[in-house]
Amino acid sequence: MRKIKFIHTADLHLGSRLSVGGKYSGYIAEILDNAIYSAFERVCDQAISNDVDFILISGDLYDQDSRSVKANQFFNTQCERLLKSGISVYLIAGNHDPLSSYRTLLDPPENIHIFSQEEAETKKVYDKDGEMIAAVSGFSYKNRAESRKLHLEYEYIPGVWNIGLLHTQLELSNNNYVPASLTELMDMENINYWALGHIHKYSLLHKARNRAILFPGTPQGRNMNEEGACGAVLVEMIPESEPEISFLKLSPVIYHRIEIPIDSIINGNVSDIQNIIINISNELLARNFNISLHNNYPIDGFIVDWVLSGRGEISRLIKKEKEEIVSYLHDYLQKELLKNKPFIWTRKIIDRTGFPIDEQLIQNNPIFNNLEKICFLLKENPQFRKELLEELGLIWTDEINHEEEDYTRFELNDYNLQVILEQARQVIIEELLSRRESS
Numbered sequence: 001m002r003k004i005k006f007i008h009t010a011d012l013h014l015g016s017r018l019s020v021g022g023k024y025s026g027y028i029a030e031i032l033d034n035a036i037y038s039a040f041e042r043v044c045d046q047a048i049s050n051d052v053d054f055i056l057i058s059g060d061l062y063d064q065d066s067r068s069v070k071a072n073q074f075f076n077t078q079c080e081r082l083l084k085s086g087i088s089v090y091l092i093a094g095n096h097d098p099l100s101s102y103r104t105l106l107d108p109p110e111n112i113h114i115f116s117q118e119e120a121e122t123k124k125v126y127d128k129d130g131e132m133i134a135a136v137s138g139f140s141y142k143n144r145a146e147s148r149k150l151h152l153e154y155e156y157i158p159g160v161w162n163i164g165l166l167h168t169q170l171e172l173s174n175n176n177y178v179p180a181s182l183t184e185l186m187d188m189e190n191i192n193y194w195a196l197g198h199i200h201k202y203s204l205l206h207k208a209r210n211r212a213i214l215f216p217g218t219p220q221g222r223n224m225n226e227e228g229a230c231g232a233v234l235v236e237m238i239p240e241s242e243p244e245i246s247f248l249k250l251s252p253v254i255y256h257r258i259e260i261p262i263d264s265i266i267n268g269n270v271s272d273i274q275n276i277i278i279n280i281s282n283e284l285l286a287r288n289f290n291i292s293l294h295n296n297y298p299i300d301g302f303i304v305d306w307v308l309s310g311r312g313e314i315s316r317l318i319k320k321e322k323e324e325i326v327s328y329l330h331d332y333l334q335k336e337l338l339k340n341k342p343f344i345w346t347r348k349i350i351d352r353t354g355f356p357i358d359e360q361l362i363q364n365n366p367i368f369n370n371l372e373k374i375c376f377l378l379k380e381n382p383q384f385r386k387e388l389l390e391e392l393g394l395i396w397t398d399e400i401n402h403e404e405e406d407y408t409r410f411e412l413n414d415y416n417l418q419v420i421l422e423q424a425r426q427v428i429i430e431e432l433l434s435r436r437e438s439s
């Protein structure tokens, strides 16, 4: 077995668009419309400059509803570049580009290897000298949902690295996205590297001698749930050692949720909020949002949700004239912050401010104390938390979540849970206090 080097990516969703919550034009449009493509181009650049043996794509290369000639042609062009450098591409179809609806608009170059939708397949990988270096196994989604556990049938070829491609939610009970679990994958000891896809966030799940299991995430985030710099992984499998895994940050556009504390504003007005946001964004730009991309790739832009938070009298003003204030601030920030390089696109301004509260009053009041205790337990006690999550489950976005209008629903992650609890606490306290005052 010799050392091998490859790039693992997934969930490119070529042909889809970034969620930006507004109309754009000019050079901003060029960047936003091309970000998903640029990210994949960078993946290929990295494959070539690192002289990898091959590239793995673990599903959702295309976005079903928007698969287009442009996306297809772009992918082929990139693969032709890889072909010239002798790099092959191993690819499975996921829930967004299942094979049953796969229309090959254009013939793929010869270095693209797509796995079957009918059964688990194992493909032998040879290097430039004709030596067999790896066996890559995989299967493609037939339809949008895939309940078959064909990965259990992946073949093992001794003497080479064995790699398994799998597009999965990694939940045993999830019959839509290949029921599987980490333990199950770990127990299949013949598979050295599990190249997972479907979860859009980079996550290294297991690393040991001759083994690794990971999600590389999407190379370009498309909404606020995919915050921060995204990319792909460069992997080196070294005999009898732990694999070397580098996460390459590549995304030209980065989503960011930024809190704007209003607590310091005393007797102030909207101009004070404006100033705080401008100051914070200047600081952030000076530090390039604390993110540096791999190989000094440029960050072209940030898509930002500004979250007004904290307590103060100004909260009353915001709540009274909310729509107008938000719309005024939005226009102002678009005018001021789009001139920067990288630009800052204001996607949303979210009000989570509260009225000032006499903390003493809360501390001495049994009802408030109870409320604090419940919030604390929900946040910190895993059992409580699990029960709450089960109770809430999946929530329809139109009813509750105002943040991701473009999603049909969202799942409760840590961040959302935190926000809901804080908001609930706020509402209850304000309600109780106002009744107290009026009675």
Ligand SMILES: [Mn+2]
Residues within 6 Å of the ligand: 011, 059, 060, 094, 095, 096, 167, 197, 198, 199
């Ligand atoms: Mn998927």
